[in-house]
Amino acid sequence: MILTGLQALVQPDRGEGLMSDKMLPSPVEIEGADAPGDALIICEHAANDFPAQYGDLGLSEDEKAAHIAWDPGALGLARGLARNLNAPLVLGTISRLIYDLNRPPHAPGAMAETSEIYRIPDNADLPVAERLRRTAGIYLPFHNAVAMMVAARLALGQRPVVITVHSFTPVWHGTPRQVEFGVIHDADDRLARAITAQDTGLMTMLNEPYSAADGVAHMLATHATPLGLANVMLELRNDLLADPAAQAAMADRLTPVLRAAITAVR
């Protein structure tokens, strides 16, 4: 067990120490922190950036552009929803292949060695020091930012619903996916069922193309469930988010559905 050196990194007062390495790029941005809406929007897989400090993991340009590196279209949808709902948006700025913000540090998928049919060369046999560096440099600052947004709202007397926004690939291991809109919940299914109870005009399914049992509810389980905040993970098939116009149209389509669902769980 390699623990030597952790003490030196730990300066927990006011977020210094592990989180203060000025050489590492920020893994998180917050848009509209003051927006007073009833929701907090989170987009973990918004970007496919591979900052020089972490390297490109030995991937080709095509692989870095593929769905394995990010959720194509999710950021545009998330921004549209945040604008329409007048809600803050917390978004990730680094490829999920470097660190998947929706996975805890011990999960195999946090720094995945494989994704669908792709091998991620530099994630193979990752040294424990590099696992710790990515955890400290990416996972912790992002989750601290989400915790801050939630705690500040609670202190102000708000009870925001927590909505994470994702996209999925139309073809998985060669098989086309029929579902267009997946609505996934953690332990609390109220908001998810209030969404799927409505006519969305899309092929909508509860807990498809995957569910909390697949380990995809980490963000909700950490920042919403313990506080009793209603929450949901939205998954849109990425061929429906192909360009900014499609992303904006999808946001406009889903906004009244989300508004009604939020009202239903109040």
Next chain:
Amino acid sequence: MILTGLQALVQPDRGEGLMSDKMLPSPVEIEGADAPGDALIICEHAANDFPAQYGDLGLSEDEKAAHIAWDPGALGLARGLARNLNAPLVLGTISRLIYDLNRPPHAPGAMAETSEIYRIPDNADLPVAERLRRTAGIYLPFHNAVAMMVAARLALGQRPVVITVHSFTPVWHGTPRQVEFGVIHDADDRLARAITAQDTGLMTMLNEPYSAADGVAHMLATHATPLGLANVMLELRNDLLADPAAQAAMADRLTPVLRAAITAVR
């Protein structure tokens, strides 16, 4: 709703912003961050300090020394357990009457207006800006430190059990309490039941003098349950922790019990 100004406070990259007010005292200390044991010990109510930046809340010296302001004896016990188990200890440095680290920001008990028979004058009708300042200055840095300790262990391949250490008053609203050792669990009761299954030589009870239903499992529900880490809240009657010798003796008494319980849930 007062949200204006939150954007200006939010600089989430690397823990700056809300967490970086250098005028506020650190609410957290970590002892033995590198200790390689199988447990993480947390003592939220270790101190009855009232830093000048927050004031004394209008309390008398007697009130500031009473059990309402902290858990007398808990820090000595927690330090003894951490030493015996070779485990890190995360401890709070500020009175729980200023902010109770084991409560989320919206809980009435986070910045309590009353505690048992005492009224906390300056916590009455607390302005929302002060609720936000205490949340940002005390709650968030402490919880970020716990999240960091847990995440770092997970990245290193450890699965620590999470143990919080508390004390309770022998007399509550005039009624003596018979229980000496309360063992409280969140959703996962494995570690708690592995403790109460043993002979501790103390009047030991599960989920007494209170339980998760009273809102006392916030720390466990936030930092252990979502990650599947076994966890327990230990509550000792504070007359059994009256001085350093008693605290050390109690740590020595409980250490083999905890060791056996940790082994049982592995």
